[in-house]
Amino acid sequence: MPQYFGKLPTTGASWSTIGAVQGIQRHQQGVDFDCGGSHLAISILAANLIRVRLAPKGEFMPRRSWAVTPDDAEWSVVPFEVKETDAAVEILTEQLRVRVQRNECRVECFDKAGQAIAHDTGMGMAWRTGAIATWKRIEADEHFYGFGERTRLLDKLSEVKTNWTLDALDYDSLTDEMYTCIPFFIALRPNVNYGIFFNTTFWSQFDIGAEEPGVLRMETRGDELDYYIVYGSEPAQILRTYTHLTGRMPLPPKWAIGYHQCRWSYESEDVVRELAAEFRKRRIPCDVIHLDIDYMNGYRVFTWSPKRFSEPAKLVSELAQDGFKTVTIIDPGVKYEPEGDYHVFDAGVAKNYFVRKTDGELFHGYVWPDKAVFPDFLRPEVREWWGDLHRSLTEAGVAGIWNDMNEPAIADRPFGDPGEKIWFPADAPQGSEAERTTHAETHNLYGQSMAQAAYEGMKKLRSNQRSFILTRSGFAGVQRYSSVWMGDNQSLWEYLENSLPMLCNMGLSGVAFVGCDVGGFAGNATAELFARWMQVGMLYPLMRGHSAMTTAQHEPWVFGDRTENICREYINLRYQLLPYFYTLFWEAATTGAPILRPLLYHFPNDTHTYKLYDQVLLGSSLMAAPVYRPGVEYRAVYLPEGTWYDWWTGERYEGSTHILAHAPLEKMPLYVRAGAIIPMQPVMQYVDEHPLEELTLCIFPGNGEFTLYEDDGHTFEYQNGAWATTTYRVSSEGLETIVDIEARQGQWTPSRQTIVQVVGVGEQRFVDDGTSRQLRF
Numbered sequence: 001m002p003q004y005f006g007k008l009p010t011t012g013a014s015w016s017t018i019g020a021v022q023g024i025q026r027h028q029q030g031v032d033f034d035c036g037g038s039h040l041a042i043s044i045l046a047a048n049l050i051r052v053r054l055a056p057k058g059e060f061m062p063r064r065s066w067a068v069t070p071d072d073a074e075w076s077v078v079p080f081e082v083k084e085t086d087a088a089v090e091i092l093t094e095q096l097r098v099r100v101q102r103n104e105c106r107v108e109c110f111d112k113a114g115q116a117i118a119h120d121t122g123m124g125m126a127w128r129t130g131a132i133a134t135w136k137r138i139e140a141d142e143h144f145y146g147f148g149e150r151t152r153l154l155d156k157l158s159e160v161k162t163n164w165t166l167d168a169l170d171y172d173s174l175t176d177e178m179y180t181c182i183p184f185f186i187a188l189r190p191n192v193n194y195g196i197f198f199n200t201t202f203w204s205q206f207d208i209g210a211e212e213p214g215v216l217r218m219e220t221r222g223d224e225l226d227y228y229i230v231y232g233s234e235p236a237q238i239l240r241t242y243t244h245l246t247g248r249m250p251l252p253p254k255w256a257i258g259y260h261q262c263r264w265s266y267e268s269e270d271v272v273r274e275l276a277a278e279f280r281k282r283r284i285p286c287d288v289i290h291l292d293i294d295y296m297n298g299y300r301v302f303t304w305s306p307k308r309f310s311e312p313a314k315l316v317s318e319l320a321q322d323g324f325k326t327v328t329i330i331d332p333g334v335k336y337e338p339e340g341d342y343h344v345f346d347a348g349v350a351k352n353y354f355v356r357k358t359d360g361e362l363f364h365g366y367v368w369p370d371k372a373v374f375p376d377f378l379r380p381e382v383r384e385w386w387g388d389l390h391r392s393l394t395e396a397g398v399a400g401i402w403n404d405m406n407e408p409a410i411a412d413r414p415f416g417d418p419g420e421k422i423w424f425p426a427d428a429p430q431g432s433e434a435e436r437t438t439h440a441e442t443h444n445l446y447g448q449s450m451a452q453a454a455y456e457g458m459k460k461l462r463s464n465q466r467s468f469i470l471t472r473s474g475f476a477g478v479q480r481y482s483s484v485w486m487g488d489n490q491s492l493w494e495y496l497e498n499s500l501p502m503l504c505n506m507g508l509s510g511v512a513f514v515g516c517d518v519g520g521f522a523g524n525a526t527a528e529l530f531a532r533w534m535q536v537g538m539l540y541p542l543m544r545g546h547s548a549m550t551t552a553q554h555e556p557w558v559f560g561d562r563t564e565n566i567c568r569e570y571i572n573l574r575y576q577l578l579p580y581f582y583t584l585f586w587e588a589a590t591t592g593a594p595i596l597r598p599l600l601y602h603f604p605n606d607t608h609t610y611k612l613y614d615q616v617l618l619g620s621s622l623m624a625a626p627v628y629r630p631g632v633e634y635r636a637v638y639l640p641e642g643t644w645y646d647w648w649t650g651e652r653y654e655g656s657t658h659i660l661a662h663a664p665l666e667k668m669p670l671y672v673r674a675g676a677i678i679p680m681q682p683v684m685q686y687v688d689e690h691p692l693e694e695l696t697l698c699i700f701p702g703n704g705e706f707t708l709y710e711d712d713g714h715t716f717e718y719q720n721g722a723w724a725t726t727t728y729r730v731s732s733e734g735l736e737t738i739v740d741i742e743a744r745q746g747q748w749t750p751s752r753q754t755i756v757q758v759v760g761v762g763e764q765r766f767v768d769d770g771t772s773r774q775l776r777f
């Protein structure tokens with residue numbers, strides 16, 4: 001059963017509401033309102049970005065650097081006008097009008113067309129002991145997306161979403177709190193799109209019309225109300241601005257976009273060697289092998305099991321020669337071992353790096369190594385120390401780190417006994433000297449700051465090589481450091497179905513590099529479920545197969561030839577699409593755009609897309625309509641406005657309609673927009689198997705444009721200019737299809753042939769010297 005569902009626990013105390021505006025003060029970045037003791041500040045950070053803050057006692061808290069990276073002062077000043085009337089103060093930017101009603105004080109926004117955005121309603125803004133909240137009107141036809149990692153379908157209208165990171169073991173569609181929380185959402189109705197980032201790391205909650213239809217409540221257990229309204233003419237603009245606030249992902253190594261194989265656990269060097277050999281023998285591409293907790297010596301982080309992994313450097317280098325990268329798991333719990341000569345425990349105690357209670361006692365709980373203590377990752381010196389500890393792994397050649405159990409997941413009794421989940425005491429001191437606070441404020445940041453330590457450590461230790469970081473827990477901005485997977489799902493059809501809206505909502509929350517365990521973590525997949533999951537998994541930005549201890553094996557070949565062939569075909573397709581995927585990662589890194597997108601992302605005015613959770617777009621051009629139910633061979637597919645092509649047959653359809661797709665087990669229905677330009681490469685068994693000699697541009701007649709991004713795929717040289725972008729355009733003139741290729745930009749010079757293939761028409765090839773050219777078909 002989900003641990004908690006429904007009503008907000010209340011203190012019973014009554015709310016104090018904000019009073020009338022008594023005075024205003026205009027300054028360079030906005031307007032301050034004196035509301036009789038309380039202080040409301042409206043800052044204009046950009047023409048589409050408004051920050052609203054309310055300090056009930058008049059004094060704002062010092063700035064926290066955790067989620068929002070640029071300080072307000074770092075935004076360049078934008079022009080705005082202030083108009084005063086008896087009833088209200090209006091602030092006008094190029095894109096928005098903010099109206100602050102004087103009596104009672106209420107905040108309202110309007111777009112250029114005068115349409116309402118995030119209007120205060122009811123009590124407007126109010127506080128009581130330990131809590132502060134605001135109430136907003138939900139407009140007719142308004143729908144809600146994002147909210148970080150969430151189960152259930154796409155639209156969150158009528159649900160309650162609590163922000164408190166938790167080991168959501170056995171989660172299902174009624175689960176509220178998850179491993180990662182991101183207090184950000186996007187609201188959508190035809191021609192009106194905006195987002196709200198609730199800038200609080202304390203426990204917080206959105207009630208999206210559940211308690212009172214038509215009313216959205218945002219409440220936090222902090223002392224101050226602080227939120228950003230991000231306006232956008234379309235979702236892409238909202239995400240661009242939101243990720244300007246909270247940061248964007250660094251470009252991962254290209255190999256991290258390949259297929260990852262994981263299990264709890266491949267328990268010895270021999271088992272890992274056999275696994276790797278099997279992939280190569282069967283010609284199933286794979287780039288990454290993950291080592292789960294059993295590679296360690298008694299679950300002591302930063303050690304290797306002397307028995308089962310006695311020569312890690314030898315193993316990792318053999319794997320590397322065969323084209324595999326090795327990723328190791330690291331948990332935050334450090335085995336409590338005062339007499340054990342365990343260097344991580346000893347150093348952490350000597351340096352006073354572990355979380356303590358208010359009485360100064362070390363906090364301890366139970367995780368895999370049983371009694372364990374926990375580093376305070378909120379402190380920069382602790383992150384640096386932890387980051388450096390990764391040397392024991394990088395020296396053996398490890399190229400990526402998988403952070404788990406970092407919500408943090410802790411039990412109050414030895415693991416294995418029935419026990420309660422606990423956290424650090426809410427008043428446990430945490431954080432740096434400058435931002436010293438308590439766990440109540442930093443709880444939601446624990447996993448993220450651990451991932452930050454891993455990211456920074458790996459960056460330092462692996463000199464010019466990009467690393468892969470994966471975390472289970474994160475907060476707004478986690479994309480700056482790590483990819484995220486959706487924890488312990490189950491080998492059941494409903495988890496396959498749920499994976500698409502889950503990942504889409506993560507993408508709409510600024511986290512593009514995400515995935516679910518392909519095949520399901522807990523329980524045993526059937527051959528049919530596994531085949532369907534591989535098809536869907538091929539679309540996940542992070543494609544990792546994983547399964548739990550005591551479950552049946554879940555490698556692509558264990559279900560017999562038919563399933564193996566399906567796995568191979570779809571993993572092959574992913575590798576063929578790598579140039580497309582890599583460009584999408586670059587787009588995410590430079591603009592904050594999701595990689596896997598719900599249809600509403602590109603069709604925000606088409607209300608048919610608002611609840612459409614089981615079709616997805618990979619980038620802007622490829623649309624999948626997967627099968628996620630047993631025994632299903634046909635499914636309805638919605639084709640939005642425009643012309644579409646069947647990926648497999650080239651058949652052409654006019655959109656704004658539903659079709660019935662035939663989808664036998666071997667086939668995941670896949671469509672391409674007219675005008676799409678999809679760069680593809682030959683199948684490789686791993687990304688750098690050999691240099692790319694031929695790039696094929698698959699062009700679907702129509703009008704369109706695509707900018708391809710390329711670099712060496714694994715170093716940071718792209719930051720010094722060693723990258724290339726090439727823009728391709730397709731158009732038609734009468735019966736002719738015209739492909740224009742712009743001169744290549746940047747200093748990276750790929751040497752290869754380009755094949756331009758106009759689907760259903762013909763192909764031409766040329767040696768790509770980076771100059772502009774035009775091809776006619």
Ligand code: GLC
Pocket residue numbers: 263264292293329404405472487488521546548
């Ligand atoms: C947690 C993780 C899972 C991992 C297991 C053992 O359950 O979510 O992915 O395999 O711990 O480390």
